[in-house]
Every structure is written in C-alpha cells, then in structure tokens.
Amino acid sequence: MGNFIYFTIQIMMIVLLAPLVNGIIKKIKALTQKRTGAPILQMYFDLYKLLKKSVVISQTSSWIYHVTPYLVFATALAAALLVPVSTMVTPTSFPGDGIMLIYIFVLTRFFLMLAGLDTGSTFGGMGSSREGMISSLIEPSMLISLFTIGLISKSTSIYQMMSTAKLLEIPLVQPVYLMIFIALLVIIIAETSRIPVDDPATHLELTMVHEAMMLEYSGRHLALMELGAVIKQLVLITLLANVFLPHDQLIHLTGMGALILSLLFYIIKVILLAVLIALIEVNTVKLRLFSVPNLAALSFILSFLGFINYFLLGR
Numbered sequence: 001m002g003n004f005i006y007f008t009i010q011i012m013m014i015v016l017l018a019p020l021v022n023g024i025i026k027k028i029k030a031l032t033q034k035r036t037g038a039p040i041l042q043m044y045f046d047l048y049k050l051l052k053k054s055v056v057i058s059q060t061s062s063w064i065y066h067v068t069p070y071l072v073f074a075t076a077l078a079a080a081l082l083v084p085v086s087t088m089v090t091p092t093s094f095p096g097d098g099i100m101l102i103y104i105f106v107l108t109r110f111f112l113m114l115a116g117l118d119t120g121s122t123f124g125g126m127g128s129s130r131e132g133m134i135s136s137l138i139e140p141s142m143l144i145s146l147f148t149i150g151l152i153s154k155s156t157s158i159y160q161m162m163s164t165a166k167l168l169e170i171p172l173v174q175p176v177y178l179m180i181f182i183a184l185l186v187i188i189i190a191e192t193s194r195i196p197v198d199d200p201a202t203h204l205e206l207t208m209v210h211e212a213m214m215l216e217y218s219g220r221h222l223a224l225m226e227l228g229a230v231i232k233q234l235v236l237i238t239l240l241a242n243v244f245l246p247h248d249q250l251i252h253l254t255g256m257g258a259l260i261l262s263l264l265f266y267i268i269k270v271i272l273l274a275v276l277i278a279l280i281e282v283n284t285v286k287l288r289l290f291s292v293p294n295l296a297a298l299s300f301i302l303s304f305l306g307f308i309n310y311f312l313l314g315r
Contacts, residue, residue, distance in 0.1 A: 003091045005089055006084075006089045006090070006091040007081060007091075009085065009086070009089055009259075009263075010080055010081050010084070010085060011077065011080065011081075013085045013263065013266075014080040014085070014231055014234055014235065014238070015077070015080070015227075015231060017234060017267065017270065018227070018230040018231045018233065018234040019041075019043035019044050019047065019227070019230055020040065020041070020043075020044075021230065021233065021234050021237065021270060021271075021274045022043050022230045022233065023038070023039070023040040023041060023042055023043050023044075024040055024271060024274045024275065024278070025274050025275075025277055025278040025281070026038060026042075026201075026278075027039075027040050028274075028275055028278035028279065028282075029278050029281060029282055032278075032279070032282045033282070043226075043230070046226075047223050047226065047227055050218075050219060050220060050222050050223035050226070051219075051220050051223045053218065053219040053220065054219050055217075055218050055219035055220060055221050055222075056218045056219070058119040058120075058216055060118075060119055060120050061118050061119050061216075062118055064111065064114045064115055064118045065115050065118045065119060065216070067111075068111045068112065068114070068115040068225075069217065069220075069221040069222075069224040069225050069228075070224060071107075071108070071111050072108050072111065072112065072224060072225055072228035072229075073224040073225075073227060073228040073231075075104050075105075075107055075108045075228070076108070076227070076228040076229075076231035076232050076235070077231070078104055079101055079104045079105065079231070079232065079235045080231055080234075080235055082097070082100060082101045082104075082158060082235075083101065083158050083235050083238045083239050083242070084158065084159050084162060084242065085238060085242070085263065085266050086242075086248065086259065086262040086263055086266060087159065087162050087163060087166065087242075087246075087248045087262075088248060088251075088258050088259045088262045089259065090159070091159075097150075097155070097156040097157045097158060098146035098149075098150060098156045098157075098158055098161070099143075099146070099156055101146075101158065101235075101239075102139070102142055102143065102146070105191070105232065106135075106139070108228070108232070109131060109135055112128075112131065112210075112213050112214075113128040113131055113132055113213065114128075115213060115216075116128035116131075116212065116213030116214075119216045121215060121216055123208065123212045123215055124212060124213055124215060124216060126212055127208055127209050127210065127211070127212025127213040127215075128212075128213055130209045130212075130289060131209055131210065131213060133292075134190060134197065134198075134209065134292055134296075137190075137292065137293055137296035138187055138190045138191060138296055138299065140300055141183055141186075141187055141296065141299040141300040141302075141303045142184070142187050142191075142303075144300070144303040144304055144306075144307055145180045145183050145184050145187070145303040145306070147307070148176065148180055148303065148306050148307045148310055149161050149177075149180060149243060151307075151310055152164060152176065152310060153165075158239065158243070161243050162242050162243055162246060165177075165242075165243050165244065165246040166246045166248055166249040167249075168246075169246075169249060171243075171244055171245075171246065172244055172245070175306075175309050176306045176309045176310050177244055177306075179302045179303070179305050179306035179309065180244075180302070180303060180306040181240070181244045182302050183299045183300075183302035183303040183306065184236075184239070184240055184244075184299075184303075185240065185276075185280075186295060186296075186298060186299035186302070187236075187299055188233075188236045188237065188240065188277070189277065189280065190292075190295070190296065190299075191232070191236060192229070192232065192233040192236065193209055193210035193211075193229075194277065194281055195280075195281040195284055195285070195286050196284045196285060196286050196287040196295065197209075197286075197287065197292055197295065198210055198211075198286070199286050207286065210229070234270070237270055237273050237274065237277075238266075238270065240273060241266065241269040241270055241273055242266070242269075245269055247262065247265040247266070247269065248262050248265075250265075251265075
C-alpha cells in the first residue's frame, strides 16, 4: 500500500506540474523583456492539441524513430519515481538511487541521438553530434556531485540523501552543499538545453541542439517528446529543491495534513527555482559551441571542490 501511494503521488505531482514549470519560466522571460508572453498554462493546451493530431513519418525512418517518443516518455516517468517530492510518504522498498537516475537519462539521450540520425536529416545529425559532446562534458560533474552527497548520507539513495539533508536543517550553509548546489544548477541548465548552453525557443537550425533532434517529429510523437523533456526538467529541479532546500523538518503536523503541507512547500520551492532558472537565462547569452566546455569545466571544478571539502571539513 505504501508503494502504491508513493507512486501515485509521484506521477501525479511530476506529470501535472511539469508543463506548469515550463510555462512559468517562459512567462518570467517574457515579462523581463517587457512582453506579455503566452499564458502560463499554454503548454497544457499545446500538448492536448498535439495529442489529437496525426503523425507524419519519414519513409527512410526505422523502428528507432517510432519507439523513441514512447521510450523518452517512459524513461521520464521512471526517473520521476526515483526523486521523491516529499519524505512524508516512504515507499516500502525504494526502487533506485542517484546512479540509476543518471543512466536512465543516458538511455533517453542515446535514443534521442539515434532518432536524430535515423531519418537522414542534416540538422538531426548535427544536433545529435552536439548533444553527444555536451553530455560527455556534463556527466562527470553530475556523477561527482551525487557521489559527494552520497558519501555524506552514506548511501546513493536519493531518499536517504533527502533524509540526511533534513537533519542539517539548512544544508546550504555547509561549503560542500553550497558548491555542489551551484554545480548541479549548471548541470540542470545544460541537461535541459537552456541558455547559455542551448536555446529551447530558437528556430535557427545552425544553433539548435536538442530541438534539432526533434525536427522530424509531429503530432502525438512530438507531444510525448515535449512532455518527456519537461518531466526530466522537473525531476532535476526536484532533486535540487529537496536535497539542498529540505522542508519536511519544519512540519510538525501528522497524517494527511502533514503530507498536504509538505507538497505545498515543494510546489513553492519548485516555482522559486523555476524563477531563478528564468532569471539566469535572461541575464546570460547563448555561448558559442566551443565555449560550452568552459561552462562544463566550471561545474566539474565546483563539484570536485565539494568532493575535496567533504574529506577536509564534512567528514
């Protein structure tokens, strides 16, 4: 019963909230540019419209092109089950850890890159090549960041990482957590293809990365790809919010009231982090492709300094 409640809450919160987070980021960017912008709920309408449309499939595509949208969505749901939105509901046996989370995203990226190459599109191949380069630069930083937090919590389970962070009350006052927080913020920007690494709103083929791999998709396939992308974004934001900004230790209620209050705190934190990501986008410009390694190096240095600090201070 515990697992059923946990899975239900995870799926409902992550899937229903993910398009809203994307809408908030777009709205903040529009307001800072003195534009009205699309409504915050616009992505819900776009997904509904796309799901009703038929798909257009290239004659040169193989089974990889057909299966990728469903695999992207399925892996996003699997990742959503690994990062708890609240510690008030404990699964009977936690189904994974941070290492599994990373390689679920690797599986998604692998098939996205293959799908970009599958139709023989020049821009799809270019996007796949760039995605492979960026991911190879970012993954070491993400691994070191999660290893460091895992060393502190004595486990690679994300639930255990959150439980350990609650005992610290304000983890960000610790140098280790602060450096890993900044490193993971850079990683999230890169993993979700946002400025300064990529521009999700661009229509210039020569500058696209993630969007270039999805150019050949339409209809319900495109809806699944878009929904999978925003779910991945929210999963990473949830990891950042609940490990580095824990809130359940502030709740002194019990039962359903505690759970509802915990979820409300979670939503507030997610909104604040979405605003932070939007402000970073507004105040930076897209980097040239060959400048991206410098940003990846920054995240690696921060995560490695956090790792060293664990042995010097945290241990």
